[in-house]
Amino acid sequence: MGTGIRGARLLVVAATHGNERNAAWLLEQWSRRPELLASADLPLELVIGNPAAYAENRRYLDRDLNRSFVPSLLADPARQEREIQRARELLAAHGPEGQAPCAVAVDLHSTTSAMGNSLVVYGRRPADLALAAGIQARIGLPVYLHEADAAQTGFLVERWPAGLVIEVGPVPQGLITARIARQSQLALEAACATLAAARDRSLRLPAGLTVHVHHGSLDLPREAAAEGPGQRPSATLHPQRQGRDWWPLAPGDPLFWSPDGGVQVFDPAAAAAVEARPDPGARWPVFINEAAYGEKGIALSLTHRERLVCEPAWGEALTALMAA
Amino acid sequence: MGTGIRGARLLVVAATHGNERNAAWLLEQWSRRPELLASADLPLELVIGNPAAYAENRRYLDRDLNRSFVPSLLADPARQEREIQRARELLAAHGPEGQAPCAVAVDLHSTTSAMGNSLVVYGRRPADLALAAGIQARIGLPVYLHEADAAQTGFLVERWPAGLVIEVGPVPQGLITARIARQSQLALEAACATLAAARDRSLRLPAGLTVHVHHGSLDLPREAAAEGPGQRPSATLHPQRQGRDWWPLAPGDPLFWSPDGGVQVFDPAAAAAVEARPDPGARWPVFINEAAYGEKGIALSLTHRERLVCEPAWGEALTALMAA
Numbered sequence: 308m309g310t311g312i313r314g315a316r317l318l319v320v321a322a323t324h325g326n327e328r329n330a331a332w333l334l335e336q337w338s339r340r341p342e343l344l345a346s347a348d349l350p351l352e353l354v355i356g357n358p359a360a361y362a363e364n365r366r367y368l369d370r371d372l373n374r375s376f377v378p379s380l381l382a383d384p385a386r387q388e389r390e391i392q393r394a395r396e397l398l399a400a401h402g403p404e405g406q407a408p409c410a411v412a413v414d415l416h417s418t419t420s421a422m423g424n425s426l427v428v429y430g431r432r433p434a435d436l437a438l439a440a441g442i443q444a445r446i447g448l449p450v451y452l453h454e455a456d457a458a459q460t461g462f463l464v465e466r467w468p469a470g471l472v473i474e475v476g477p478v479p480q481g482l483i484t485a486r487i488a489r490q491s492q493l494a495l496e497a498a499c500a501t502l503a504a505a506r507d508r509s510l511r512l513p514a515g516l517t518v519h520v521h522h523g524s525l526d527l528p529r530e531a532a533a534e535g536p537g538q539r540p541s542a543t544l545h546p547q548r549q550g551r552d553w554w555p556l557a558p559g560d561p562l563f564w565s566p567d568g569g570v571q572v573f574d575p576a577a578a579a580a581v582e583a584r585p586d587p588g589a590r591w592p593v594f595i596n597e598a599a600y601g602e603k604g605i606a607l608s609l610t611h612r613e614r615l616v617c618e619p620a621w622g623e624a625l626t627a628l629m630a631a
Numbered sequence: 632m633g634t635g636i637r638g639a640r641l642l643v644v645a646a647t648h649g650n651e652r653n654a655a656w657l658l659e660q661w662s663r664r665p666e667l668l669a670s671a672d673l674p675l676e677l678v679i680g681n682p683a684a685y686a687e688n689r690r691y692l693d694r695d696l697n698r699s700f701v702p703s704l705l706a707d708p709a710r711q712e713r714e715i716q717r718a719r720e721l722l723a724a725h726g727p728e729g730q731a732p733c734a735v736a737v738d739l740h741s742t743t744s745a746m747g748n749s750l751v752v753y754g755r756r757p758a759d760l761a762l763a764a765g766i767q768a769r770i771g772l773p774v775y776l777h778e779a780d781a782a783q784t785g786f787l788v789e790r791w792p793a794g795l796v797i798e799v800g801p802v803p804q805g806l807i808t809a810r811i812a813r814q815s816q817l818a819l820e821a822a823c824a825t826l827a828a829a830r831d832r833s834l835r836l837p838a839g840l841t842v843h844v845h846h847g848s849l850d851l852p853r854e855a856a857a858e859g860p861g862q863r864p865s866a867t868l869h870p871q872r873q874g875r876d877w878w879p880l881a882p883g884d885p886l887f888w889s890p891d892g893g894v895q896v897f898d899p900a901a902a903a904a905v906e907a908r909p910d911p912g913a914r915w916p917v918f919i920n921e922a923a924y925g926e927k928g929i930a931l932s933l934t935h936r937e938r939l940v941c942e943p944a945w946g947e948a949l950t951a952l953m954a955a
Binding site: 333 | 660667688743801806
């Protein structure tokens, strides 16, 4: 028996990238039939992140909305790209100081990479880690902890007091499949259950949280001496690496494949230039061959696996937000 | 030992749809390093079908180029969409009456459907069937014989004396993978070997050609009373049907899945309205959940399997084109 809608608001965003359509399709159905989503009686704001790009089935129109939540950009009146305007709109409507303020944001994404059902957390805010730990304890999702990456900033959820991305794949852009839709919903429901426990002051975190910590990204080999996403790639992912997100990458493993049959193996010395840690130990690649990352010069990102001890302060931070 | 480039020209087109990038990536490499493609010494014209859409990583700009080769459209000076202009350009350059005329066109496509490595033939021109039979005899590809579909016309290869589509999937739009690239190349090389045999008057066809003959397409269930691609789908492919291209579909098989858990099974009576044959026997679906076909109102196409006896006239027609 539900006790009625109560607690702090949860912002649920889909189609922050307009060609990631599974969650957006669900969200439209939940809007009309709320009983289809097990929301644990949380008050929800269900929002299409980038409606203009969604209408055109494109990732974005002027710039990536999920790299546009940079405070200095948002504050600069000279910046009028459509995605920056949309970021301001979302904050005005549902930001912590907005008209219908939300305490937490969950941003639903999909990827062409074989990430499975997974979470992306930005930095180490205690409330974010509590939410990720609660979801991982419920349904065991792997977590990509994105930090210390100066080239990729301005993520939506960073502008809310707490929040994370649910990232599901592999699925082509622009395509809806039952599996990806179902996985997205299961992860969101685990988030709702965790947030409701915090609201009810009954959140119990597991002993630890396993995370995969970003420490660098590798680009494809490119043709010209002047490298960068503008140049055509001379190779693609090796078939033994394609689809192997969350599998360890060892020195000497096949990494790239060229149409002339050439194979380039993983060389830690060559990767050292992009790695934030001098000796990360085993490397666990994520976002292998994500279609939208070609323009960012990312063929895959490298992580190392860490087991964090869940601290009481994490749960307290999330409870303070939700039970307020 | 090669005997030098000779015989009629073969037109090889990639990126007729600008977001199908595997073959286009290969084609650029073959242009610079012809030895990477086993072309059997055929004179080739390697062409990016829709360079403007390719540059934007979109299927098309104004309209689908591969539905624009309709003689009445091409002849109408009032029609100036960019893809119609491009179709005229391709015919002026490499059409049978063009500046560098090509006898045969092979058009390299990819799909988000699990078509594997496959061929699409339009109608039953003898030379096309000879080419398909030669490829099938060499590497065993399944053939989708598209005919009697008034809603889908104007395919590029129909404007050349012979030609077919090589269709490879599943792969997301905009993504290059080693597997899809390799499959595309193997199919094209089998086409070149078949055409070279015709050129050399040594073409021997197998006894028969197995084809899957189009007889109708099904749309997703849609929300509003006014159906059509403009309305949001209320269901997607059932997970037991997703990825099952070339598997038979029987009455009562799960077909569509709704987020409320609803399952719609295949009902031949409901399909009869779109089927060209009153009793097709077993139905073999193709192009299941192709991302680009949502706008065309196609969730999958239904075929029946036929075994055609290879006729001597087929080989004679292809030989007449290639050995001329």
